[in-house]
Amino acid sequence: MWNEITEKLHEVLRNVMPQVDVVLGWERGFNPLRIKPVVVRSEKDISRLVWNPFCVQNLTGYLVKNPAVIAGEGKKVAVCVKGCDSRSLVALIQEHFLDRDRLLIIGVPCQGTIDWRLVMKKIGNTTTVFNAHIEDGILRIEHSGGLEQMSIESVLLRRCLRCAYPNPVIYDVLIGETVTPRIDKSELYRNVAQFEQKSLEERRNFWIDVLSRCVRCYACRNACPLCICQDWCIAERRDPKWVTQRPTIKDIFIFHSIHALHLAGRCTECGECERVCPVGIPVMFIKEKLNEINLRLFSYEAGLDPQAVPPLLTFNPHEAGI
Amino acid sequence: MEEKSTTSANEMKIIGFLCNWCSYGGADTAGVSRLKQPTDLRVIRIPCTGRMDPLFVLKALISGIDGVLVSGCHPKDCHYAVGNFYARRRLEVLKEFLPFLGIDADRFHYTWVSASEGQRWQEVVTEFSQRIHELGRNPGVGTKTKTENSVEAY
Secondary structure, eight states: OHHHHHHHHHHHHHHHGGGEEEEEEEEEOSSTTOEEEEEEOSGGGGGGEEOSTTOOOOGGGGGTSSSOOOOOTTOEEEEEEOHHHHHHHHHHHHTTSSOGGGEEEEEOOOSOOBOHHHHHHHHOTTOOEEEEEEETTEEEEEETTEEEEEEGGGGBOHHHHTOSOOSOSSOSEEOSOOOOOSSOGGGTTHHHHHHTTSOHHHHHHHHHHHHTTOOOOOHHHHHOTTOOOGGGOTTSOSSSOOSOSSOOHHHHHHHHHHHHHHTTTTOOOOOHHHHHOTTOOOHHHHHHHHHHHHHHHHOOOTTSOTTOOOGGGSOOTTOOOO | OOOOTTSOTTOOOEEEEEETTTHHHHHHHHHHTTOOOOSOEEEEEESOGGGOOHHHHHHHHHTTOSEEEEEEOOTTOOTTSSHHHHHHHHHHHHHHHGGGGTOOGGGEEEEEOOTTOHHHHHHHHHHHHHHHHHHOOOOTTTTTSOOSSOGGGO
């Protein structure tokens, strides 16, 4: 099934190549579980591209972060997006970081992406993977220790387990059939509600506990397609000095507050921050709460309507109760 | 944050961010009218509540400040026309967000006081500092570790 979709992707790209300057997609990495982003500029390289549930990266960040992938005069950038990635694109178009007319969006409905770390944990971290096949929700892995089968559901990333938008919300070409969301929109924030049953002190201790693992590598910030300050990020400025260089829990708290609050009302929950975290901090959970607040106060969900304005970048003089 | 010797034992550390055009004048009016006010408040003058970065509040509360009060012009009365409309949304989102990190949202309050409302300013500041006294000291996050220019940091 994934090979068919990959072939379809190649076919579509060959057809649109005349108007496209550069293609952003995924290619196979050093083993079948590891997929890496690739920038393709010529037709002969199109066959490198793949699409399968190991394509975890959100490629939209490459369009805005330096050195950004930009198309030549009169041409377009083709970018492959899953459901969550397409919402990042919408958010970037909303804030005028991207010009919709210069993009050719290739949407691929997503049935969930796989966390290679969970797979490796199951088959043993030192094994070598030769082959990985997915069929009917079962992942079959040939590795140096033999053959192993597991259900896809047991190795999905957390963001995929709570995905309500698996189908791209914005696209020029859609490849493959649309899929039904794993959960309903009304259930999106059940984890937040559950967490809020705890007392204030328990919550603070929870965050102190998980955030004390943070090494401030800034991977969460760098992977985020909407964190576009880059070298101007206030977490690395000496003036104004928001955080020190010292690895104390206080500085870590402030860093994550900066990251979360700068994304308040903008975060599209693509989960890249959490996926790239080397120490497994549930970074996206902080943003889930902010999104829950924005949904409740302003009935706003980020990354759905390219014409909408994020709620904290505007105001309504008549709103009551705030 | 280390306790300064000038701070008496039962005095709380409260930061007030006051808009230059309204609440700062309101606090001045209260002073000129010789209205009695609690002494826990340290005032920071800002050009407009639109200048308020929610991170000001978060950093203060994480660092162990006992309470943060933000006060500006009444909505529709902003000197810059719309500053407090933006502030209203940001500060409300922040207020809802604080408990998620385990910070008591009662330690943060935002309100609107105009330059002529000396009486109202007195009520606001008295009420807020009373509330903070009831809540007691803010544990903050990691405030016991020595940081910031301290030689014993390591």
